[in-house]
Amino acid sequence: MRVLVVTAVAAERDAVVRGAAAAGTGPAEEAPGRVAELALPGYVLHRPAPAGPQPLVIDVLAAGVGPAAAAAGTATALAAAALSGSPYDLAVSAGIGGGFTATATATAAAPGRTAPVGSVVVSDAIVAADLGAETPTGFVPVTELGFGTVEHRPPAALVRAVAEAAGAQRGDVLTVSTVTGSAERAAALVAARPGALAEAMEGFGVAEAAAAHGVPVLEIRAVSNPVGPRDRAAWRIGDALEALAGASAALREALRAAPAETWSSS
């Protein structure tokens, strides 16, 4: 199986590589730290040594911050792989993100479901939360304007397997182009999408590129900060990167235990 993991920045990529290389038993553990760097036009893929009897190749790409950068990098890697005759079986958007807190979810259908700093969320749905138009009566998503899509759904069986392996919650992960900076905006996002547990800036870009290539998609977010009023002192980026490495090890184990045939149609 061949998996493309797309992060925004190098620190996230390195955490994913560290986790993916450390999982399970096999050649990667016999040669820890062996990471190949593969050049693509405009990008570099990092590939920890494949391990196990049925090789699982995990390529990790730091494509930049925001949905457009994520889509460009993902599309480039997916196209290069397809043209080389070894297409990817799965694309994963992975990184740190904001977690919705009790304040934001107080008005939600399932109040109390929150994503604390240091926890991990695996996406039930990858949602473009601000793709649409402001109107006198409020925000209208592009789908209601007659365009495109605002949501991609990962295979449910894969979501369950990865969340269980990672000790993560399952929930909707919102993609925003502007980091939320107020309690009011956080509450509005959860009111519009009651299943939301986390927000970040790349998932929908990865998902759009994956959909164009007919490749299943997943998003994994390790929570570095609460979504809401800006408070840089509350960020725990180091803790979130450690959680991301742990989730990447779990991803690798889950994929070894559940090959694509078991989840690709779920």
Ligand SMILES: O=C(O)c1cccc(C(=O)CC[C@H]2O[C@@H](n3cnc4c(=O)[nH]cnc43)[C@H](O)[C@@H]2O)c1
């Ligand atoms: O300046 C701020 O107040 C601020 C607050 C949170 C995050 C940022 C970033 O610029 C990080 C962007 C980067 O990290 C992901 N990320 C992490 N936390 C969040 C968040 O709460 N909302 C959206 N994105 C977040 C994101 O995917 C980017 O890759 C600045």
